[in-house]
Amino acid sequence: MRGLFAFLAGGTFGAGLLLSGMTDTRKVQGWLDIFGDWDPTLAFVMGGAILPMAVAWQFTRRRRPVLGGQFPPAPEPRLGRSLVTGSVMFGMGWGLTGLCPGPSIASASFGGISGLVFLLAMGTGMILAPMAKARLDALPAAA
Amino acid sequence: MQMEWIWGLLGGGLIGSAGALYLLINGRVMGASGIVGGLVDGSATGVQRRERLAFAAGLFLVPAVLALLFGNGETHASANLMVMAAGGLLVGVGTRIANGCTSGHGVCGISRLSLRGIVATVFYIGAGGITVVLFRHLLGVI
Numbered sequence: 082m083r084g085l086f087a088f089l090a091g092g093t094f095g096a097g098l099l100l101s102g103m104t105d106t107r108k109v110q111g112w113l114d115i116f117g118d119w120d121p122t123l124a125f126v127m128g129g130a131i132l133p134m135a136v137a138w139q140f141t142r143r144r145r146p147v148l149g150g151q152f153p154p155a156p157e158p159r160l161g162r163s164l165v166t167g168s169v170m171f172g173m174g175w176g177l178t179g180l181c182p183g184p185s186i187a188s189a190s191f192g193g194i195s196g197l198v199f200l201l202a203m204g205t206g207m208i209l210a211p212m213a214k215a216r217l218d219a220l221p222a223a224a
Numbered sequence: 225m226q227m228e229w230i231w232g233l234l235g236g237g238l239i240g241s242a243g244a245l246y247l248l249i250n251g252r253v254m255g256a257s258g259i260v261g262g263l264v265d266g267s268a269t270g271v272q273r274r275e276r277l278a279f280a281a282g283l284f285l286v287p288a289v290l291a292l293l294f295g296n297g298e299t300h301a302s303a304n305l306m307v308m309a310a311g312g313l314l315v316g317v318g319t320r321i322a323n324g325c326t327s328g329h330g331v332c333g334i335s336r337l338s339l340r341g342i343v344a345t346v347f348y349i350g351a352g353g354i355t356v357v358l359f360r361h362l363l364g365v366i
Contacts, residue, residue, distance in 0.1 A: 083271065084278035086249045091282025093242035094254065094327070099287040099296065101235020102228065107300045110366070113349070113356040122232040127330060129236020130243065134335035137244035146251025153253050156338035167322025168329070168344040172351025174314030177307055177359060177366060180299075181326045182319060183256035185312075186280060190288035191297030198305045199312040206316020207261045214321050 083148055095187040101126040104188040106179025113176050163217055243332055250275065255328025256283070257319035265320075302366055318348075 102108045102122055111120030141152040175181050180188075180199055188196055243254040252275070259276045262268030268276050291297025302308060319325040322344055324333065329348075333341015359365045 087275045087278040088282040090242045090246035091279035092286035095283040095287040097235045097238030101232045113352045125229045125232035126236035129233040130240035130331045131335045133240035138336040147249040150251045167318045168347035169351040170318030172348035173355045174311040176352035176355030178311030187287040192299045195301040198308040202309040202312025203316035204264045206313040207264045210320030
């Protein structure tokens, strides 16, 4: 059952990415490029996604997930260096290619060699990340 | 072109509904980088691994079939494989260090007013915008 609903969630996510045009790197880079022919689509996608999700969070109060277990704990309040550094690195890669993790998988069947190179590099980066994080954590704290 | 924001809103609604389903039924946060990262580095085991594999299978297969049926599968990604490799590496390392990407920090984090989600989103959008302007308009690479 968990697998079935996970498959449905992944499939719905993928269908939404395709329908909204988020598997098209031109639309993503077109939104990030405020000095070009600006494409507002991504803002509508974000807004459209955040609404049902905000309602869902309200339903987690004093309840349990349908398939048992616990809902995720309240978000960690601490920000930290790795959150900022990692997000800046992610943003640079996202801007360079117009791809982020979800769309890179959703478009794997039709993304050609460029898409496969991205996926391979992303997987490698994910394996190397703990090393990068250890180095980051070892740096002296900012004053 | 005029209608594209409607597709964006509808597609976004599907993305948010997928996240709502995964949260309310499976009790999980729908973060693509966490789901994939845990599979790639082997940190997800047992039930969680099977759950994530099923999620990834749906995420790959459903758009594959839809693109085949309706023919709107085109990424227009750069043919410069160095750019794709460098970008992929940055996305892989960055999302794992920051513990989230557009779906986890963006969609799932902002919708519960998580400060970490909001801060992460401000930084990756800022860095993404600067990168596009720099590499497109000043260097002409992308």
